Amino acid sequence: MRKFKCFLNFDQEEKWLNHMARQGWKFVGKSICYHFQKAEPEDASIKMDYRSFTKKADFEDYRALFEDSGWKHIQGSKSSGYQYFRKVSGQGSEDIFSDVDSKAGRYKRLSRMWLSISVTYFPICVALGTTGTFKPAALLNPEAFYLTPGLWEKTGISFWRAFLFETPFALCRGLGIYLLPTVIILYLFFFFKANRQYKKMQGGNLIR
Incomplete structure (x- = not known):
């Protein structure tokens, strides 16, 4: 079975995966969707980390450290960032993190990833604007995407026939203009959410 879900909080994602295990769905992998296999219901304990590596040897040492515990x-690869662990030993620790600081650190690494992608895309957006390929002013004038002569002077059924016919083409013309700024804003939103969660966990740790 495959399920599509989007999480911005590691604890909520862990809770959902453990709930699926209790319903008899074993988590076996993730691409765009979560992949599950039918299994006996179990009270599983799945935990997540966010960490990427430049060297395969470092990644293997990382996995071995957790498996020894x-x-x-x-689930997860050297460069995927998202790493998933399942508790298999009754003698293992209750969590994969030894303290709040290390647990909060995954949000800090995640926020840096979202910010770096946003920063990478921003110069591309600026370059498209300066060369005339991307025209920010067009975002405020969607009518410019419609090229039918005299469209906006038409009335009644004549207008609606021409408008509805060209709308799919207008959307295709506008998609490129809207897409990149939307992606940048979305990734910045993910950055602020992850960074806020990191600060929240750090603040809670200081209170204790």
Whole structure:
């Protein structure tokens, strides 16, 4: 079975994966969707980290460290960032993190990833604007995407026939203009959410 879901909070994602395990769906992998196999219901304990590596040897050492502590690595690669672990030993620790600081650190690494992508896309957006390929002013004038002569002077059924006919083409013309700024804004939103969660966990740790 495959399920599509989007999470911005590691704890909520862990809770959902563990709930699926109790319903008899074993988490086996993730691409765009989550992949599950039918299995016996179990009270599983799945935890997540966010960490990427430049060297394969470092990644293997990372996995071995957790597996020695009773946590099996079940999903994630050297460069994927998202790493999933399942508790397989009754003697293992209750969490894959030893303290709040290390647990909060995954949000800090995640926020940096979202920010770096946004920063990478921003110069591209500026370059498209300065060369005339991307015209920011067009965002405020969607009518410019419609090229039918005299469209906006038409009335009644004549207008609606021409408008509805050209709308799919206008959307295609406008998609490129809207897409890149939308992606940048979306990634910045993800950055602020992850950074806020990091600060929240750090603040909670200081209070204790």
